[in-house]
Amino acid sequence: RDTLWLQLTLLLILAFVFSLIGVYGARMINIGTTSIITAIFFMDKHFVPGNILEGALWMTLGCGIYMLVFFISYKLRPYKLIQQMLGEHIIEVARFLNTRSKFYQKGVGETELMNVLIREQVAIREQQENLREIILKTNVSADKFSNRNRGLLLMFVETIDLFELIMTSQQDYRQLHSAFDNTHILSYFGKYIRMMADELEHIGLAVQSGKAALPKRDLDVWCNKGSGMFCHLRKEKMNDDNVEDFIMLRQIR
Numbered sequence: 560r561d562t563l564w565l566q567l568t569l570l571l572i573l574a575f576v577f578s579l580i581g582v583y584g585a586r587m588i589n590i591g592t593t594s595i596i597t598a599i600f601f602m603d604k605h606f607v608p609g610n611i612l613e614g615a616l617w618m619t620l621g622c623g624i625y626m627l628v629f630f631i632s633y634k635l636r637p638y639k640l641i642q643q644m645l646g647e648h649i650i651e652v653a654r655f656l657n658t659r660s661k662f663y664q665k666g667v668g669e670t671e672l673m674n675v676l677i678r679e680q681v682a683i684r685e686q687q688e689n690l691r692e693i694i695l696k697t698n699v700s701a702d703k704f705s706n707r708n709r710g711l712l713l714m715f716v717e718t719i720d721l722f723e724l725i726m727t728s729q730q731d732y733r734q735l736h737s738a739f740d741n742t743h744i745l746s747y748f749g750k751y752i753r754m755m756a757d758e759l760e761h762i763g764l765a766v767q768s769g770k771a772a773l774p775k776r777d778l779d780v781w782c783n784k785g786s787g788m789f790c791h792l793r794k795e796k797m798n799d800d801n802v803e804d805f806i807m808l809r810q811i812r
Contacts, residue, residue, distance in 0.1 A: 566602050645718070646764065648718060649762055652759060653757070656752060657752075657756035662749075665746070754778060758774065
């Protein structure tokens with residue numbers, strides 16, 4: 560702890576070793592990063608004062624207890640980890656959808672929203688990789704496990720499809736606002752998308768708790784109302800000059 564060159568050498572060795580274990584997946588990368596941060600804390604007397612061996616012993620004891628509890632719970636309920644991670648993944652997709660709904664508000668900063676979406680997209684992709692890794696390593700397949708596990712697996716596949724659908728629903732928002740800001744249809748569509756995001760977050764929380772997700776509102780009523788608004792607006796406003804604008808608006812509907 561008092562020798563700078565020794566600390567630097569140890570950090571280089573740890574960084575090299577823990578970068579190699581990254582080939583085993585994103586979870587191992589997270590473990591390696593946490594290990595390096597822990598080593599840095601132990602090297603600093605201000606973070607870990609006193610006897611370093613005693614501190615390392617307590618750290619090892621805490622890690623051992625955590626691993627014991629984890630393995631016991633995993634053996635008793637092997638699907639629980641996937642259930643918790645899947646629920647968190649659904650909640651993140653709901654937040655991503657809620658962010659997309661803000662594009663339909665007046666005067667919103669498109670560049671700032673795109674930066675937020677990129678950060679959320681990266682987090683969701685990492686969650687998907689972690690879930691795939693756990694599902695493959697735990698052999699969760701439709702042939703080997705219960706109806707609960709088959710349901711979780713199908714839910715994961717459906718969530719990936721939903722996320723890809725949200726990703727490909729990009730529109731020319733500036734053109735839409737230029738054409739329809741004098742109406743209320745864009746704000747209504749944004750409100751409807753936020754309600755869908757709220758329902759999706761409710762489903763994610765229900766998955767984590769292991770309970771049935773009862774709908775909070777009837778989205779079909781709101782969807783039919785939006786379709787009616789679109790048809791009424793198209794009948795009144797559409798002409799040869801704004802056909803493309805209504806095509807974009809119909810893709811949202």
